[in-house]
C-alpha cells in the first residue's frame with residue numbers, strides 16, 4: 537500500500553477556509569488507511585525534504601491577492617524544483633476563489649497540477665480517490681487539470697445543500713466562523729461569490745448549526761461568529777429577508793446557554809436591502825455585536841445600477857437609520873475606482889461618505905480589484921481619485937475610517953497585469 541501524506545499550506549489569511557478543508561480531509565482519512573499523515577504547515581519545502589511518503593499531495597487555498605506574495609511565489613518555484621527531483625510523487629492542488637476564477641492560469645502560470653473549482657466537500661474526497669486510483673480524474677466534478685498538453689475541465693456540480701463539512705479541525709484545533717449560507721443570487725459585477733456557486737444559494741440546517749455551536753461552547757469558544765455572503769439573508773430566497781428564519785436560527789443557538797452570537801458583522805456583512813425593521817427587531821434581541829457592516833459600494837445610483845448592485849443610495853440611508861435606531865453602529869463599505877466611475881459619481885460618493893460619517897457611521901474604504909472569473913476581470917485596476925483621498929482625510933479626522941484601499945490599489949494593478957499576461961498564454 538502506498539504511503540500518502542497530505543500537506544496543507546498554512547497562511548493566516550486562509551486560516552478559516554483551511555478549517556473546512558482540514559475537516560474534509562480528517563473525515564476522508566478516517567475512512568482511508570492509505571492516508572498516513574495530514575500536515576498543516578507554513579513550510580511546505582521542509583515537509584517535502586523530510587517526508588519519506590510514496591506520494592505527497594500538497595494543497596494550497598488561494599485568494600487572488602496572495603499569488604503576488606513574494607514568499608508564496610518563491611515557495612511555489614522551489615516546490616516545483618523539489619518535485620522534479622522526486623518525479624511524479626508530488627501532486628500540487630490549488631483551491632479557493634483564485635483557483636475557481638482563473639483555473640487555467642493556476643495550472644499554466646503558477647504550476648499547479650489540479651485546480652479545484654467551487655466547494656470542496658464533494659470534489660476533494662473524489663479527487664483523492666481518483667489520485668489513489670479508485671476512479672478516473674475525468675469523473676471528478678469541478679476540477680481543471682493538465683493531461684499532457686491539454687487543459688481539461690470536468691463537469692460543474694453544485695450540490696443542492698451544504699454537505700456537512702464541519703467548520704473546525706479537530707486535529708489542528710482551528711475553529712472557523714460557522715458558515716450558515718453559501719452563494720448569492722445577486723450579480724455584482726466585481727464579485728466572485730455568485731459565480732463560484734453558479735448563482736445558487738444554500739443554507740446550513742439549523743440543527744447542524746446548533747450542533748456546531750454546542751461543540752464550540754464545550755471547547756471554550758463563547759463568541760461564535762456566523763459566516764455568510766449576506767448575513768441577514770439566512771433562509772431567504774436571496775431577494776427578501778426572512779426574519780422568521782433568522783429568529784429560529786438565533787433562538788435555537790442561544791438556547792445552548794452561555795454563548796454570544798455575531799451576525800451582521802465580519803464575516804457576515806449585510807446588503808442594505810436586507811436591513812429591515814422586522815430583521816432588526818429580531819437581531820437586536822440575540823446578537824452580541826454592536827456594529828452592523830453594510831455594503832453600500834457607491835453613493836451614485838447610476839454607478840450602483842451599472843455594477844449590478846440591485847439597490848440604490850436611498851436604501852443605504854434607510855439601512856443606516858434603522859441600525860442607529862436599534863442601537864448599532866453602521867460600518868459602511870465603499871469601493872473606489874469602480875469601472876465606469878465618473879467625476880460626478882466620485883463627487884456623489886464623497887458627499888454620501890462624509891454625510892454618513894457625520895451621522896456616526898464607520899466608513900470602510902476599498903479599491904476596486906479586477907478579480908478573475910468576474911464580468912469586470914478585464915477592467916482597469918481601481919485608482920483612488922484625489923477627491924476620495926481628501927474626503928478620507930476628513931473622515932479620518934472624525935475617527936470614523938477603516939480599510940485597506942492603499943494596499944488594494946497596488947494589488948489591483950498587479951492583478952490586472954497578471955490577468956492580461958495570462959490572456960496571452962491561454
Ligand code: SF4
Pocket residue numbers: 720721722723724727728729730765766807831
Ligand atoms: S457583493 Fe455581496 S450581494 Fe453582491 S454578488 Fe457578491 S456576495 Fe452577492
